[in-house]
Amino acid sequence: MHRDPTTRASWALAIARALEASGYDPKSIFAEAGLDLSQATDPEMRYPVDKMTIVWQQAVEKTGNACFGLDVPQFTHPTTFNALGFALMASESLKEALERLVRFSRTVTDAADVRLEAERDSYKLTLESVSATRISAYESVDGFAATIIYILRQLCQEDIKPQEVTLIRPEPDGAKRFSEFFQAPVEFSAAENSIRFSKEQMEAKLPTANSELAQINDRAMTEYLSRFDKEDIVAQVRAILLDQLSAGTASQENVASSLNMSQRSLQRRLKEVETCYADVLDQIREDLACQYLKQSKIPLISITYLLGFSDPSNFNRAFKRWKGVSPSQYRKANTAAE
Template identity: 25%
Template sequence: MGPTVQVDIVLVQHLLNFWDEQGIDVAPVLVSLGISDVSPLPPWVSADKLRSAQALVFAGRESTMLGFETGCYLAARHLPMGELISCAENLAQGLPAAIRFAHRTVGIATLEIKSIESGVELLPKALDGSELTVFEKQQTLAALTVLCRETLGAACSPADLNMTVDYELDTAAAEALLAIPVVRGEHASLSVSAAAWLQLNPNHQALVYSNTLRELQRKEQKLAEHLTLYSELQDIIEACLLRRHVAQEDVAGQLGISVRNLQRRLKALGTTYQMLLDESRQNLALKLIRDESSPLYEIAYMVGYAEPSAFYKAFRRWTGATPGDYRQAQSDALSNA
């Protein structure tokens, strides 16, 4: 886990359960997520890692409906974002409040709310500004559709919700699954009529809504505090690596705490000192390797490896490439930019 957008481990567990039910081999997915069968689960997983894991799942899949099916499954799990929307006064209250917690239900994606003549258009966007894949759009739109339909209740009509997709799709199959009209268009979105946007939620629970919102805000604050500490620990370990003093006592001393206190903090972060040391070595190596004047054996020594062969093995585990190949690829990318 690094100081980036983080996804609640509960969401990851639901995804793994669903994919396993679909007969998908989740072993390589666990490796991509950095989750071990013998280590305790971390409280969060990097959204980047989850995105890579999802790419493994969807690669080469014949079913173009898997993203929709995944989104529907997640929406039915009563995750925090879904709870917030389902007990709000209406969609106009619930959806804007829930957007900042979107990653808890749909991973890397968030939503842009855009006013249109007929009502409101909800467009899935990536949290990091990149382009969402087809399956990520499907997952986001499907989860959103289910949550909106549940909030509108029996009063929901075909005119209230309409989905647009920006790729080839069996729209009839999508309509059968989602129970709303689905058409092709320039961009993927879910349109909500003005009446549906403001329609009173028959299951509105003001107290549950405020408690859920407060709990989500509390968790986000706790995560922010943990990520700040995590980032600080990485910086300290990288500095210790360069000084060749990376024992836990050295790092704890930099923080002015005991080793036992350091271990308690690492446990709260869902990691161990060895895992953090390995990640810090990786981060430092990727920084140092950009300097082409630095020999690879020297970088190996600087990040804590007495033997270059051990460094090469670790680097391949980190990146899938040897240090030399990685450096050349980076150089070629800069030359072609």
């Protein structure tokens, strides 16, 4: 049985601060939606998206500001998104930051599917509702898209300008504020919610890059997802593999045992979400390998065993399959600027 979508309560605090700055009592507005704002400081608390939609709609109605979503980003900071915020700050590039956002967006909300696609000379980030029968408030998409831009501008310490922004929402009153905020052409009543960026901007190295810090927060998010959604079998397997790989105990049998299920049941659960144990293992090894290689103090032989490979040649072959270069070549290219 699928749960109704939720959003992390810490995100609601930014909305509350924006309401307060506009001269309105956020507690009463949240209470009208059936939400206790005092619970928003609990790092594990999540609010139903249906009720948060009411909050957004009430915020627009009471403030008379159809562009209210654009006011929210200035009240966010890294802790708004918990470990995700710190992982984004520690990313090597804006592209890597957006890849993390895609991978861990469910730590913020499971109401939207976030995708990043490489095009010929650009990257396109798409935000899509996961349910055709549950449509979030337009303002929630405005706020999320604007916050992404706000965070990216902080990461690269310059005024990032997307190539284009498209929004499903109809054009609101005061629509000029959108083009002023995004500093890009904005298309309303579009077929999708998307932001397009130039490859040059996305691939430049960030001044705040810190692979070790990013890795720590990736692990925290993986563990959070495994607690948050017991039905997310991939998150469950990834969390267990993070513990078992470096101990040399990672195997499908041990993972299944840790989940209190048979190997056949594990195989079936993974097949239901169109993956398999080997693919999950391969992906987490690739992710960890890239993170370890960016930390020049970790010897290659140590990385081999941290990833659960029995022999350096096996690691070399796997890494060349993932990235098209050897581990040492990848390390040289990604630590040259340090």
